[in-house]
Amino acid sequence: xxxxxxxxxxxxxxxxxxxxxALAGCTAGSTAMVGAGPSTLAVGLTAEPQNFDFTTxxxxxxxxxxxxxxxxxxxxxxxxxxxxxxxxxxxxxSDDRTVYDFHLREATFSNGEPFTAxxxxxxxxxxxxxxxxxxxxxxxxxxxxxxxxxxxxRVVLRRPSNSWLRAMTTRIGAMFDPAGVxxxxxxxxxxxxxxxxxRRRGDSxxxxxxxxxxTPENPRPRPGYRTVVLKYYxxxxxxxxxxxxxxxxxxxxxxxPDSVPQFEADNRFRVLQGxxxxxxxxxxxxxxxxxxxxxxxxxxTYAIDRKALLEAAWGGRGKLIGSMVPPTDPWxxxxxxxxxxxxxxxxxxxxEAGHESLRLDLRVANLPYAVSSxxxxxxxxxxxGVTVDIExxxxxxxxxxxVFTDADYDMSIVQHVEPQDITTFGDPGxxxxxxxxxxxxxxxxxxxxPPREYIADMRKVARTLSDAAAANWLFLFPNIVVAKKExxxxxxxxVSESFDLTGLRRQxxx
Amino acid sequence: xTAAERVAGGGSPAxxxxxxxxxxxxxxxxxxxxxxxxxxxxxxxxxxxxxxxNATPELVERTRQEFGLDRPLVAQYxxxxxxxxxxxxxxxxxxxxxxxxxxxDRLGVTLWLVGxxxxxxxxxxxxxxxxxxxRHRRPSGVVVSAASQVGVAxxxxxxxxxxxxxxxxxxxxxxxxxxxxxxxxxxxxxxxxILPAVSLGLVQGAVLTxxxxxxxxxxxREDFLRTARAKGLRPYPALVxxxxxxxxxxxxxxxxxxxxxxxxxxxxxxxxxxxPGLGSxxxxxxxxxxxxxxxxxxxxxxxxxxxxxFLVDVLYxxxxxxxxxx
Numbered sequence: 001x002x003x004x005x006x007x008x009x010x011x012x013x014x015x016x017x018x019x020x021x022a023l024a025g026c027t028a029g030s031t032a033m034v035g036a037g038p039s040t041l042a043v044g045l046t047a048e049p050q051n052f053d054f055t056t057x058x059x060x061x062x063x064x065x066x067x068x069x070x071x072x073x074x075x076x077x078x079x080x081x082x083x084x085x086x087x088x089x090x091x092x093x094s095d096d097r098t099v100y101d102f103h104l105r106e107a108t109f110s111n112g113e114p115f116t117a118x119x120x121x122x123x124x125x126x127x128x129x130x131x132x133x134x135x136x137x138x139x140x141x142x143x144x145x146x147x148x149x150x151x152x153x154r155v156v157l158r159r160p161s162n163s164w165l166r167a168m169t170t171r172i173g174a175m176f177d178p179a180g181v182x183x184x185x186x187x188x189x190x191x192x193x194x195x196x197x198x199r200r201r202g203d204s205x206x207x208x209x210x211x212x213x214x215t216p217e218n219p220r221p222r223p224g225y226r227t228v229v230l231k232y233y234x235x236x237x238x239x240x241x242x243x244x245x246x247x248x249x250x251x252x253x254x255x256x257p258d259s260v261p262q263f264e265a266d267n268r269f270r271v272l273q274g275x276x277x278x279x280x281x282x283x284x285x286x287x288x289x290x291x292x293x294x295x296x297x298x299x300x301t302y303a304i305d306r307k308a309l310l311e312a313a314w315g316g317r318g319k320l321i322g323s324m325v326p327p328t329d330p331w332x333x334x335x336x337x338x339x340x341x342x343x344x345x346x347x348x349x350x351x352e353a354g355h356e357s358l359r360l361d362l363r364v365a366n367l368p369y370a371v372s373s374x375x376x377x378x379x380x381x382x383x384x385g386v387t388v389d390i391e392x393x394x395x396x397x398x399x400x401x402x403v404f405t406d407a408d409y410d411m412s413i414v415q416h417v418e419p420q421d422i423t424t425f426g427d428p429g430x431x432x433x434x435x436x437x438x439x440x441x442x443x444x445x446x447x448x449x450p451p452r453e454y455i456a457d458m459r460k461v462a463r464t465l466s467d468a469a470a471a472n473w474l475f476l477f478p479n480i481v482v483a484k485k486e487x488x489x490x491x492x493x494x495v496s497e498s499f500d501l502t503g504l505r506r507q508x509x510x
Numbered sequence: 511x512t513a514a515e516r517v518a519g520g521g522s523p524a525x526x527x528x529x530x531x532x533x534x535x536x537x538x539x540x541x542x543x544x545x546x547x548x549x550x551x552x553x554x555x556x557x558x559x560x561x562x563x564n565a566t567p568e569l570v571e572r573t574r575q576e577f578g579l580d581r582p583l584v585a586q587y588x589x590x591x592x593x594x595x596x597x598x599x600x601x602x603x604x605x606x607x608x609x610x611x612x613x614x615d616r617l618g619v620t621l622w623l624v625g626x627x628x629x630x631x632x633x634x635x636x637x638x639x640x641x642x643x644x645r646h647r648r649p650s651g652v653v654v655s656a657a658s659q660v661g662v663a664x665x666x667x668x669x670x671x672x673x674x675x676x677x678x679x680x681x682x683x684x685x686x687x688x689x690x691x692x693x694x695x696x697x698x699x700x701x702x703x704i705l706p707a708v709s710l711g712l713v714q715g716a717v718l719t720x721x722x723x724x725x726x727x728x729x730x731r732e733d734f735l736r737t738a739r740a741k742g743l744r745p746y747p748a749l750v751x752x753x754x755x756x757x758x759x760x761x762x763x764x765x766x767x768x769x770x771x772x773x774x775x776x777x778x779x780x781x782x783x784x785x786p787g788l789g790s791x792x793x794x795x796x797x798x799x800x801x802x803x804x805x806x807x808x809x810x811x812x813x814x815x816x817x818x819x820f821l822v823d824v825l826y827x828x829x830x831x832x833x834x835x836x
Contacts, residue, residue: 050604050798057604058561132569133561185606201605201612202786202794203689231688231784234793237671238784241686245678397554397799405558 039226042248048232053184055131063171067498071190073173079491081328097160104151107191108212109177120153121145138167162454205230224505254480257315274492278417278477287433295353297469301339303346303384313372318475323462324422331458346384360410365395370413541812556799599806620787630711639722661716670709670782687784725757766822770815
C-alpha cells in the first residue's frame with residue numbers, strides 16, 4: 001500500500017526534521033569531566049571567569065576562582081583582615097619601612113619548576129611591565145627587587161607604603177613561573193594546592209589537586225577535597241535550586257536574600273552570614289549642580305532611611321556603615337549614626353540651599369540590589385520634595401560608559417567590591433567628582449606614615465568623607481554562604497578576592 | 511494536470527528548489543548586514559567593558575585599536591564577513607579564544623535541546639491532536655482540546671520553574687540543571703535533558719495539538735475519506751491510510767515556524783536550566799559586549815531559522831506534488 005507508507009514517512013520526516021541537526025551535538029563533549037564522590041566538592045558561584053588571565057582581564061570572577069587556590073601570594077589576608085604568611089614564611093621590614101626581606105618557603109609550580117626568589121622578582125616586575133589592568137598601579141611604589149638567595153627576596157620601595165603589603169595579598173601579589181605564562185588565558189600555572197583540570201564554558205571549571213603541592217620532601221597540608229567543581233549560575237533561583245536538589249554542596253554567596261529563610265529552616269544546610277568588602281554606594285555627582293552643594297548632599301543623606309532601605313531592598317541582611325570602610329579594615333569605626341533619618345532637617349537644608357523642589361536622575365546598574373534600593377530611595381526623597389527619575393542601565397557595559405567614564409549622572413547606585421577602595425576618593429577624576437585637598441593629602445600621608453598613624457589618618461579620611469556627605473553609603477553587602485552540613489572550614493567573612501578552598505574539608509575527615 | 515499547475519505555467523521541481531535556495535542566500539547576506547549594524551549601534555564600549563572599572567583612557571584607546579574598533583565600519587564588516595565565509599568567526603575580545611569552535615560546542619547543546627523539545631512536542635501533539643479530531647463531538651475530544659488551550663497559555667519558562675520545583679527540588683528525581691556531554695555519561699546526559707526538553711516541548715506540543723486537530727478535522731470532511739469510511743474502514747485505519755499525508759502539509763508549515771520559536775525559547779530555557787548552549791552564550795556575550803561573539807551567534811541563529819524555512823519549502827514539494835510548480 002503505497003499511500004500508507006508515504007503517509008507514515010511524511011510524519012516521520014517531520015519528526016526527524018530536527019534530529020539530524022541534533023547529531024551535530026556529539027561534538028559538545030570534548031572536555032574531560034570529573035565524577036562526583038565524597039572527595040569531590042561542587043561549589044555554586046555567580047560570575048563566571050571569561051578566561052584565566054587576571055593580568056589583562058579585570059573583574060572579580062578570575063581571582064575568586066584562582067587566587068590562593070591555584071596561584072599563591074607571598075602574604076595572605078585571613079578572614080579577620082589580618083595579613084598572614086603565604087609563600088613567604090616570614091618577612092622583615094627595615095626601620096625606614098622601604099626594604100622588605102621575604103623569607104620564602106619551599107614550593108613547586110604545577111609544571112614542576114621550583115619556586116625561588118627569582119620568581120618573586122619576575123612576578124613583581126611583570127606586574128609593572130606586562131599587566132594591563134589598572135590594579136597594577138599598586139606595584140608602582142616598588143623600586144627594585146633583589147634576589148638575595150634562593151629563598152630570600154628583597155623588595156625595595158621608593159617610599160614607605162602601608163598599602164603595598166596589603167596589595168600583595170591581592171591578585172597583583174600572585175607568583176608566576178617564567179615558563180608558565182605562555183598561555184595565561186587558558187593554562188594557569190601556580191604553586192597552589194589546586195590545578196585547573198578542565199573547563200566547560202557557560203557551566204563549570206574543574207580544579208584537581210596539584211600533584212606538586214605536597215611531596216615527601218616538602219610536605220604541606222593538603223586541602224580536604226581532591227576535586228572541586230566550580231559551577232556557575234547566572235540566575236539566582238537556578239543557584240538555589242541546585243543546592244536544594246543536591247546538584248552542588250555550597251553556595252558561595254546567596255544573591256537572593258529572600259531565599260535565605262528556606263535554607264535556615266532546612267536542617268540539611270548551614271547558613272553563614274558575614275561581611276564583604278562590597279559597599280553599596282549611592283553616588284552623588286559632586287561636580288554637578290545642585291549636588292556640588294554640601295547642604296544638598298547632606299539633605300539627601302538625612303532624607304533616606306537606610307535601615308528601612310536595607311530591610312526593603314535586601315531583606316535586612318547586610319550591615320549599615322557610614323563611610324567607605326568595611327568592618328574588616330583595621331581603621332573601621334562605626335559612622336552609621338552620622339546621618340539619622342530626619343526628613344524635617346532634610347527639608348530645612350534644601351530650603352537653605354534654595355531648593356524647594358528638585359528633580360534628579362538616578363542611573364543605577366540593572367542589578368537586583370541597585371534597582372530595589374533605587375525604588376526605596378525614590379519614595380523617601382519624594383517626601384522631602386525631590387523627584388527622582390530612575391534609569392536602570394545595562395551593567396557593566398552601559399553603566400561603565402555613561403556613569404563611570406562620562407560621569408553623566410546626578411546619582412547612581414553600584415556596589416564597590418575592591419579592597420580599600422576608600423582611596424578612590426583621593427582621585428578627583430573618579431566618577432564621584434570629589435575633589436578635596438584634605439582627603440588627598442591625608443591619603444598620601446597615611447600611606448607613608450608609621451603603622452599607628454596610618455590607622456589614625458585613614459580614620460580621618462573616613463570621617464571627612466562622612467562629614468562632607470561625599471556619597472551615601474547605603475549598606476555593606478552581606479556575605480551569605482549556604483552549605484551542606486558536612487562541609488567544614490567555611491568562613492563567614494569574604495575579605496580577600498579569593499573564594500579560598502584550601503581550608504575546606506568534609507566532616508569526619510582531617 | 512490540475513488547475514493550479516496550469517496557472518503556474520509549469521517548471522521542474524529542481525528549478526523551484528534552486529530559486530528558493532537563491533532566496534536563502536540573499537536573505538543570509540542581508541541578515542549579516544543587519545546583525546552587524548545592530549552591534550555597531552549597541553551602547554557600551556567593548557574595550558571599556560573588557561578592562562573594567564579602573565582603566566585609564568589611554569589604555570582603553572590602545573585596546574580599541576587592538577580590537578580593531580577604530581577602523582571604519584565597512585572595513586570591520588568586510589573583515590568579519592570574509593572570515594565567516596572561510597569558517598573563521600574571529601577571536602573573542604573577552605575569552606581570547608577562537609569563536610568558531612566555541613560556537614560549534616554551544617550549538618551542539620542547543621540542537622540537542624531543540625531536537626528533544628521538538629520530539630516531545632510531536633509525541634504530545636500527533637496522538638492527542640488526532641484523538642481530539644476524531645472524537646471532536648465526544649467529551650474526551652473536548653477535554654483534550656481544552657487542555658491544549660491551557661497549555662498554549664503557559665510560557666515555557668513558567669513550565670520550567672514548576673517542573674524544577676516538583677521533580678528536582680521536591681521529589682529529587684532529576685537534576686535542577688546543568689549539562690553533561692552525552693559522550694561522557696549518557697545516563698546523566700539524558701537525565702539532565704528531560705526537564706528542559708519537556709518544558710520546551712510541552713507548550714509547543716499544546717500549540718501543535720491544535721493544528722494537528724484542525725488539519726485532521728479538515729481532512730475528515732474530504733470526500734475521499736467519506737468514501738473510505740463508506741467502504742467500511744473504521745475511523746482510525748481510514749485516517750492513517752488516506753488522511754495523514756494530506757493533513758501533514760499544514761502541520762509541517764507550523765512545525766517550521768515552531769522550530770524557530772523553539773530556538774528562541776531555548777535561550778530562556780538554557781538560562782533556567784543552566785545549559786551551556788547558544789542562548790546562554792548569547793546573553794553572556796551581550797553583557798560582556800563581546801561583539802564578535804554576539805555577531806557570530808546571531809548569524810548562526812538567523813541562518814538556522816532561514817534554513818528551516820528553506821527545508822520546509824522543500825518538504826512541501828515532497829509532500830504535495832501540486833506545490834512543485836507554484
